[in-house]
Amino acid sequence: MIKILADSTCDLSKDLIEKYQIGIIPLYVHLGEDEYKDGVDISPEEIFAWSDKNDLTPKTAAPSVADFEEFFDKDGEDEYIVFTISSEFSSSFSNCMLAIDDMEIYERAYVIDSANLSTGIGLLIIYAAELAEQGMKAEDIVNTIKETREKVRASFIVDTLTYLYRGGRCSGIAALFGSALKIHPKIMVENGAMRPDKKYRGKNIKFVMDYVKDLEDDLKTARKERVFITHSGCDKAIVDSVRKYLEDLNQFDEILETRAGAVVSSHCGPGTLGVLFIVK
Numbered sequence: 153m154i155k156i157l158a159d160s161t162c163d164l165s166k167d168l169i170e171k172y173q174i175g176i177i178p179l180y181v182h183l184g185e186d187e188y189k190d191g192v193d194i195s196p197e198e199i200f201a202w203s204d205k206n207d208l209t210p211k212t213a214a215p216s217v218a219d220f221e222e223f224f225d226k227d228g229e230d231e232y233i234v235f236t237i238s239s240e241f242s243s244s245f246s247n248c249m250l251a252i253d254d255m256e257i258y259e260r261a262y263v264i265d266s267a268n269l270s271t272g273i274g275l276l277i278i279y280a281a282e283l284a285e286q287g288m289k290a291e292d293i294v295n296t297i298k299e300t301r302e303k304v305r306a307s308f309i310v311d312t313l314t315y316l317y318r319g320g321r322c323s324g325i326a327a328l329f330g331s332a333l334k335i336h337p338k339i340m341v342e343n344g345a346m347r348p349d350k351k352y353r354g355k356n357i358k359f360v361m362d363y364v365k366d367l368e369d370d371l372k373t374a375r376k377e378r379v380f381i382t383h384s385g386c387d388k389a390i391v392d393s394v395r396k397y398l399e400d401l402n403q404f405d406e407i408l409e410t411r412a413g414a415v416v417s418s419h420c421g422p423g424t425l426g427v428l429f430i431v432k
């Protein structure tokens with residue numbers, strides 16, 4: 153049997169995790185001296201409250217080697233395909249490799265550096281689960297996913313610059329003027345790293361919809377199976393407007409909505425929204 157595992161940065165909902173039978177290994181979130189497990193005993197709202205109170209960005213840490221080992225059976229016959237957040241962001245990938253090395257299960261365990269985050273990883277995970285259901289061999293699934301990896305389009309539009317400033321990703325002056333001018337940066341995930349892209353201006357729905365409309369050319373060349381709307385806590389009216397826009401494109405079989413977990417929430421703050429998909 154092929155078992156598919158992923159660290160918690162994939163931001164898949166409980167329904168999707170259950171539907172595709174994905175094992176989730178949580179990252180750690182450190183709020184000062186207190187340690188929590190992402191998606192288990194800490195919520196994005198609690199992260200925002202702590203960050204605002206302390207004017208700091210929470211720290212996140214990869215699952216330990218021992219954490220990964222708990223998900224493997226040393227003496228069993230199951231094969232494992234494990235997805236991790238980009239190795240540029242975390243040691244999750246290397247810790248998983250060490251766990252496989254310690255348990256000597258090299259011939260039936262595969263680790264995929266997603267070169268992505270959030271549901272950019274989730275898109276690959278679901279595709280792998282579907283291929284496994286179709287009876288594809290584990291090694292062939294891994295090769296197919298690696299060929300697909302560069303076709304993932306992951307980006308987010310950020311509501312506030314405060315959290316990027318706290319995390320050292322923009323200067324205090326930039327954050328001050330950006331907030332005054334209502335500037336909202338688009339963050340792209342490319343080659344396993346995040347980079348700032350276009351800047352948008354305006355309030356609420358306007359800047360979000362401007363961001364989504366700028367994706368239209370890529371959206372029209374996307375694979376039809378699914379698209380994700382992933383956000384760190386946006387008004388329902390905003391999310392509904394994005395969903396309606398995507399529905400009107402008549403491009404996707406399903407439009408999935410998920411909440412962003414600790415990584416996106418900690419570094420980008422509340423009101424962040426991304427549209428993520430795979431191009432053909």
